[in-house]
Amino acid sequence: MPKHELVLLKNMMQPGYTGSLADYEKAGGYQALRNTLGKIAPTDVTTTVMKSGLRGRGGAGFPTGVKWGFLPKDYQGPRYLCCNADESEPGTFKDRQLMERDPHQVLEGIVLACYAINAESAYIYIRGEMVLGSKILERAIGEARAAGYIGKNILGTGITVDVWVHRGAGAYICGEETALLESLEGKRGLPRVKPPFPATHGLYNKPTVVNNVETLANLPHILSRGPEWFASIGSPPKSTGTRVFCVSGHVKRPGNYELPMGVTIRELVFEHAGGMRSDKPLKAFIPGGASAPFLTPDHLDVKLDFESVAAAGSMLGSGGVTVMEEGTSMVWAALRLMEFFYHESCGKCSPCREGSSWLVQTMRRIMARRGQMQDLETLTDLCKNIAGRTVCAFGDAEVSPIMSTLKHWRHEYVTLIHEAEAANLIRPESMGTRH
Amino acid sequence: MPNTSAETVRVTIDGHTISVPKGTLLIEAARRVGAMIPHFCYHPKLKPDANCRMCLVEVEKMPKLQTACSTPVAEGMSVRTATTVVNDAHKSVLEFILANHPLDCPVCDQGGKCDLQDFSHQYTATTSRFAETKRIFQKEYFSPLIETQMNRCVQCLRCVRYCDEVMDVKALAPVGRGTMTEIKHFGAHPLDCEFCGGCVQICPVGAITSRLSMYEYRPWMLKRAETICGYCGDGCQITVQTKNNDLIEVNSAYGAGRNNGDLCAKGFFGFHATSHPERLTHPLIRKNGTLVQTTWEEALEFIAEQAGRIKQAHGGQAFGGLITGRCTNEELYLFQKFMRLTLGTNHLDSSARYGQMNSVQAMRRVQGTHRWTVTFEDLEAADVLLLVGTNITETNPITGLAIKEAVKKRQATLITIESLLPAIGTISNIANLSQHHFCVSPTLFRTAILGLQKAVVEQNLVAADLTQQRSSFVTAVTARLQQLSWQDIQTATGAGQETYAAAAQALAKGKRVVVVTGQGLLRSDQGYAGAMNLLDLLLLLGKLDQPGCGLAPLAEENNDQGAIEMGAVAEFLPGPVETTDQSGRDRVVDIWKEAPPATEGVALIEMLARAKSGRIKAMFIVGENPLASLPAPLEVRESLDKLDLLVCQELFLTDTAALAHVVLPVCSSLEKDGTFTNTEGHVQAVRQTVEPSGEARPDWEIFSALSGLLGTPLDYTESREILKEIRSLIPGYGSLGPAPLPAKADRATMDRYLSRGFERDLAGRYQMPRTPSRPDGTVQIELVQSLFHSGKLSMKSKGLIQIEGRSSLRISPRDATRFGLVDGNRVRLSNSQGEVTAEVKVADRVPEGHAWFPDHFSQEVNKLFACVMDTETKVPYIRTTSASMVKVS
Amino acid sequence: MTLSEKYKDEIAEILSRYPVKRSALIPLLYLAQREPGYVTEAAMTEIAGLLKLTPPQVYETATFYTMLNLKKVGTHHIQVCKSLMCALVGSDTVIGWIKTKLGIAPGETTADGLFTLTAVECLAACGTAPMMQINDDYYERLTEEKVDKILADLRTAGTSPLKSGPYMWPESTR
């Protein structure tokens, strides 16, 4: 594949492409579905996806085919597919584009996944704010249903897949797969304790697969062009295919860029996103959404694939790359994200619930120049005490801005504290209270 | 006991290797080796939620610490609960939980019994690193009985989960998100729920407390005593806590009693009757027409003198006695011994007559027991449950929890025949959990049972060996059932052949099938026949004598079962054995050294008739109030007025007591020792928790004293001596173990029944009850048990009066529309018996055409009721009537 | 009028999507909110009845989600994203503009009940920041002139042509 061949964004980049069924079919859409349903055994579809090396694009990067393989083979009752379209990770805005510009690509992926896992119902859990996206999807479902791609007896194969759009109502945590299921069941979006995993006890306690929009959108291509084709893109063997990277922050041309995995951050930012917006140099970046630890200019040549980013001490996550220029206060940036996490902690686990409120208040105090040196130790302790001790990965996520900024820019915290000490603004009550 | 999975796994905890059943949670396994893992959100009654993260432990081969409360042990697992890493984790989680916790321990009622306090003491430094502002919730009024202080909440959600998972009430909501999550109820009015007190009990901190005892105590000031609740037949164990003889609080410990820590509103909030200011504190004697205070000596001597005179002149047949099933076994026993030996009569009765007799007689006849052949554990383990006329949430709430557990946690199939619509309300509704619900009028419960029986025979679900070995029974019953038409059954019950067939299939498929029936059926004129039909149903299915199967009739009053077993009814001597049973009599004579009278006794209604006609001249009424509880046409007042001697033993001056010649103040169950026998036949110790009010004495002491004065001394110095005599005479009272050993169906009795015994009243029992006509403008009024009341004691309990302080007639929404009524309107109810007015309240669960009046508020409406008596069991039927209803403007 | 009277067919359609009734809860809460802009106590009670839940079960769910209002909000609910990505390129300034133009701080409603301002967390438009959502519509790449025009449009027409269409950024093909 030439370096910049587009896969997922290809159709929508064509001038005049509207995302209608007709446009999608003209571009070769639903061929994968025609050639797969009833023609290839569902287990072979799963094998194909395994071979392609496709890993989840939602954040955790779990191999998609392997996840499907966890569903109980002999289970008789209903199974479900949930398309995770909650896209709430700050810095991430690719699923929105995939759904709003080329909804049928997502739908085709959904039907293929349902076929592979033998599910007759799929719910697209879309974040509540995306009203336009949900309307576009609903219209597309209507078109696909009329054309026989969705519904009972798809294209005469006897296969049934029904798809519904379910709007969330404003809660980041509902992107976490088990919280998503709870929310879809009409409850508060609190993550479930795992095990059991959704593969055996998912929606309505039935075997369920949750996959991200982008993950699913890859399926028609994998099935059309073969797993070997897919596996040859990116950084094989472990990070195959393209990613839609969402670039935001202080760059000239922020936006979504589909590139093979393994592209360097330098190339993404300076070749594709147009470089820094002003003449200030790059100071920091987040490689994979708000949950991913900050990295420094030293990491500009890190390859954007799962392993390399992890090795650099961060994570590829949702593919949201946020760039910050020199002059940005890292304490302020971490605080902004901490405010997000504080606002979004569901409140189920005590370390996350109480820790997020404690962290945010301490950070605000430091920012307001009312901090003390011992606060830094407290911050570090609190972060350590939250990470790994919660029901879901939110706990690990919420501490990464503070942990990583403390690691790379501790002096900025120290400066603020020195300013505080100089101004003698420390409140007496902040010296520690008795229980 | 139900047999849980026999599979075990071996796990090593802190170096100790033990075998535990597969599926055991780590936290429980650790407890067994003595490792107490700190926790807040875990509670053995609830599904693990693992939200507090307090219980983290190290599990070998797992990279992260695991929550012991949600991790089932696996074979070969190795766990460490006390390493530095684990301790640090506990400390840090606690630091988080304490961060926002207020430091108001000095004014917190949980102080001294607070998990947070205890763990903090164990784990944390005395200063906090938390230098920020603590979260503060706006204080909101919650309810008259329950106080919330949400700043103290640790958000473990135990209260919310309990209210849902155990109670099925779902009155509590975690509101909001994150740190600002707050436990609330819904709506602008105070909390409206079952008031079981479960949230108060299960809260590990002081966020939810009882208002009845607010700020009154510190736990270490309290004296505790375990006893048995005196309200209903469930027989819950309660811990009564007192301070200087004042009643402060009642609760119940997890793992204790048949209720295993659960209580209902009566048990939890209803303990104040004992300390009510209107309690009788001195004997009263009638002088110049009015009751005046007197001494025990004068009162007892007067009674002895009068009784002696009457006995001399008219013989033992001139006496009658009535006792409440709320007395202890010892008192019931001594009462009947006093009546029989001292006064020389079998004319005695107890409140068990109102319904419990029906089921006992039916069980004796068919299976040769007077008790359940199952236990509460069998209810929980049942795979199919059939409920008939139980009104279980209101009448026997804790047995109701066993049913909920079976259905909600263990996926049992529930079939219900209840006069109840499935509807969500502020108290739970068993019909909501039912897979096959027959909403049937109480007068037609038996029709629905017949429908099930008919479906069983028509679907060929009759047990094969029964068909082979007992063909005469099967043929006779089948023939009768075939005469019934599905059309008629459908008209009467609203359910057709297929619905019955589906339920019958479920019953037949069940391995552990328990039929539970209650006072809705047993207190109706169909009570005896209905109980017989249910036993026949179990026989046909081949389940009656199978392990884990059986009939479980629910006793309404706490010791109705004991009353019958003690022989406190006309037809039974202790045992119970029939007064006419020679070998039974011999055994009694053996112990008593004297023979009980030979003349058969009469039951309550006949006693009253004889009093009116002058044949009975003296009555001893103990804790019963027939004047208020029996309908007007029985003319109780006229009967009692005729008596030369009426002695009442009472806690309060009831309407009946006000007519007495002598009123003797007695102890409440919190003031005395003894035993109660609960609905499943479990005998449990009742213990004194406070000193008697004034000069009140236990009832048994009074019988003992009088017997002495009358020259046939029944001498006992303490109730335990009476229990000893009971043990020698009555099987099942041998030891007071933690769980009952259920009776076994008697083969010989069953054989006798199946060969000829069934024939006697076959025609009657296999005839459909008449469908009462209900002309336009009328409703069928039923007296139903309220969850919050069970008689005069509940009416004197300030907590319960706050929840439900006055009566209202519950009507269906459709009737409300039809009659143009809204909550609070008054209606006039009238029929040929009389006329009353009542306030209405619309309730979704009331079936159309029915109107429920809470029993125990019923004195006024009693005017509308008539009384029919069961010829077989002498049970008076006084619960249903029909009346025309009009709105009063 | 009750919801069932008003939206009979729509409710039936919503219920038909799910094998378990409770799943229809959020869709029904949206329905209840559609006209008044918030969910009333009566609506929650009615929905509880429709779904065989208790009112507290409806309440606990409703209060978990930020998009369900339990109190009245302005006709136009302006929600400006204040998360890091938008903040890097000026969302605080946007909030400042609106504050001065409408005289309301986040959390407040104009006296005429027309506008409510809320600062919200990331709305998945970080590439086109700063941005805001007003009722169902997104407005992106905000400038002061754009904000003025949007507010004016809303005041006069109740809607603005400046709202975003299907998302695509960067727009040009490479």
Ligand SMILES: Cc1cc2nc3c(=O)[nH]c(=O)nc-3n(C[C@H](O)[C@H](O)[C@H](O)COP(=O)(O)O)c2cc1C
């Ligand atoms: C706090 C949290 C938020 C998440 N949010 C999202 C999200 O918005 N969208 C998404 O696709 N996955 C999200 N995830 C990841 C999902 O839990 C899940 O891994 C993913 O949907 C699986 O799909 P995939 O295998 O196709 O990536 C989130 C995870 C966590 C812990």
Ligand code: SF4
């Ligand atoms: S880690 Fe936070 S977001 Fe995740 S379940 Fe716990 S409280 Fe909720």
Ligand code: FES
């Ligand atoms: S007790 Fe285990 S997490 Fe709360």
